[in-house]
Amino acid sequence: MSRRTPPKDHPNPPLAYENAEFLESPPARVLRVESELLEPEMRLRMNGVRHTVVFFGSARILPHEEAKSDPALEKMAKYYAGAEELAFKLSHYSSHLPEEKKFLICSGGGPGIMEAANRGAYEAGQRSVAFGIKLPMEQSINRYASPELAFNFHYFFIRKFWFFFLTRALVVFPGGFGTMDEMFEMLTVIQTRKATKHVPVILYGSNFWKEVVNIPALAKWGTISDDDLKLYKYADTPDEAFDLLKADFEANFLKSPEPYKPER
Numbered sequence: 001m002s003r004r005t006p007p008k009d010h011p012n013p014p015l016a017y018e019n020a021e022f023l024e025s026p027p028a029r030v031l032r033v034e035s036e037l038l039e040p041e042m043r044l045r046m047n048g049v050r051h052t053v054v055f056f057g058s059a060r061i062l063p064h065e066e067a068k069s070d071p072a073l074e075k076m077a078k079y080y081a082g083a084e085e086l087a088f089k090l091s092h093y094s095s096h097l098p099e100e101k102k103f104l105i106c107s108g109g110g111p112g113i114m115e116a117a118n119r120g121a122y123e124a125g126q127r128s129v130a131f132g133i134k135l136p137m138e139q140s141i142n143r144y145a146s147p148e149l150a151f152n153f154h155y156f157f158i159r160k161f162w163f164f165f166l167t168r169a170l171v172v173f174p175g176g177f178g179t180m181d182e183m184f185e186m187l188t189v190i191q192t193r194k195a196t197k198h199v200p201v202i203l204y205g206s207n208f209w210k211e212v213v214n215i216p217a218l219a220k221w222g223t224i225s226d227d228d229l230k231l232y233k234y235a236d237t238p239d240e241a242f243d244l245l246k247a248d249f250e251a252n253f254l255k256s257p258e259p260y261k262p263e264r
Contacts, residue, residue, distance in 0.1 A: 036158040040151050044129075044166070047148055051103035051253075052129055052166045053090055053245070055083055056182050057113025057173030057204075059139070079173050079205060080116045085238035086171065086204075087120025087128075093246065095126060101254060103168055104129050108159075109141045109150060113173045118144035131159050160185055168253050169245050170201045174208040191228055197256075200248040202241050206234035 022028055060073075063080045067073035087105045094103050105121040107114035109130030121128035122144040130145030132152045141150045153159040164186055172183045189195050203209045215232075218224045235241035 033155060033158060036153055036155055037161070040131075040162055043148070043151075047127075049104055049129065049149065049166065050100065051168045052106035053103055053169045053171065054106045054163050054167045055087065055113060055117035055171050055173065056108070056175060056179050057083060057116075058175040058179060059108075059110045059112040059114060060176075061112040061116075061174070063116070076174065079113065082204060082238050082241075083113045083116035083171075083173055084120040084123070086241050087117045088124045089120075089238060089242045090245065091121040091124035091126040091128070093242070095124070097254070104149070106131065106163070106167065107145070108132065108178075109145055109152075110139045111142060113175065115142040115144060118142055131162050133159055164189060164195065164199075167199060168197070169248070170199060171204055171241060171245075172201065172209075173204045174212075180213070187231055190231055191224070198248075198252045200245060200252075201232040202235050202244060203232050204235050204241055206236055209234065 016022060023031065057079065058076075061076045061080050062073050063084075064074070064077045067077040067080075090103075091105055097103075104127055105117050106129040107117040109118070109132035114130070118128045118130060119142075127146040127149060128144070130141050130150045132139070132141045132150065133156065134152055134154050141152070151162070153162075160182060163182065167186075170183075170186055172179065175183075183201075186199070187201065190199055190201070209215075215224075216229060219226050219229055233244055235244055
């Protein structure tokens with residue numbers, strides 16, 4: 001009876017954390033989720049990011065110079081300009097705050113309103129955060145976000161976690177399904193007091209928001225309380241939005257004791 005001859009060399013198997021096939025498999029999903037929590041936490045801490053002001057809004061809104069040929073796009077271009085100017089003003093304001101109170105502008109990292117937010121911070125000479133998302137229609141991080149603070153997520157729910165975790169204010173510009181999803185999830189966290197911190201919410205563009213989302217009707221029908229209508233305010237110009245946020249910061253965020261304890 002013949003015996004098998006062992007091979008001369010036996011290649012070492014890859015370490016589990018170097019096995020790309022395993023890491024991309026369904027059983028390793030928990031590791032991928034954990035990575036999207038831990039890697040941003042490490043990088044944000046290394047870069048001294050403590051607080052943010054988050055901008056939401058449509059990726060389809062273009063600046064005036066790119067929207068001239070289309071009347072519909074040109075009509076919406078004012079919101080790009082508004083986001084850019086507001087981000088500029090907030091970034092400049094933050095630069096004069098005490099170190100422990102400084103905040104960075106944060107966006108979803110894509111084009112449109114997201115680009116305008118990062119662009120305004122860039123023009124003010126300040127860094128900004130970009131929490132991007134990997135989509136079937138490839139969307140790269142816009143060029144105005146700070147490279148060391150640009151992230152790309154696979155999971156929407158982890159991305160939303162990071163949007164809220166550091167935010168001290170939320171400004172929501174006109175947008176579609178994604179903007180609505182992000183806005184209402186944040187409002188729900190605030191409404192249900194899952195967050196212990198105070199987060200002012202500005203809906204920028206009152207004509208758009210009052211036509212597209214009739215939030216007061218929810219109170220009328222009893223599905224939210226009248227007090228819930230105080231969770232947000234409208235603004236129609238960068239100056240108006242800035243004044244609302246500055247007043248809120250001076251009444252709340254700037255008076256809160258440090259060190260800030262993050263949400264659990």
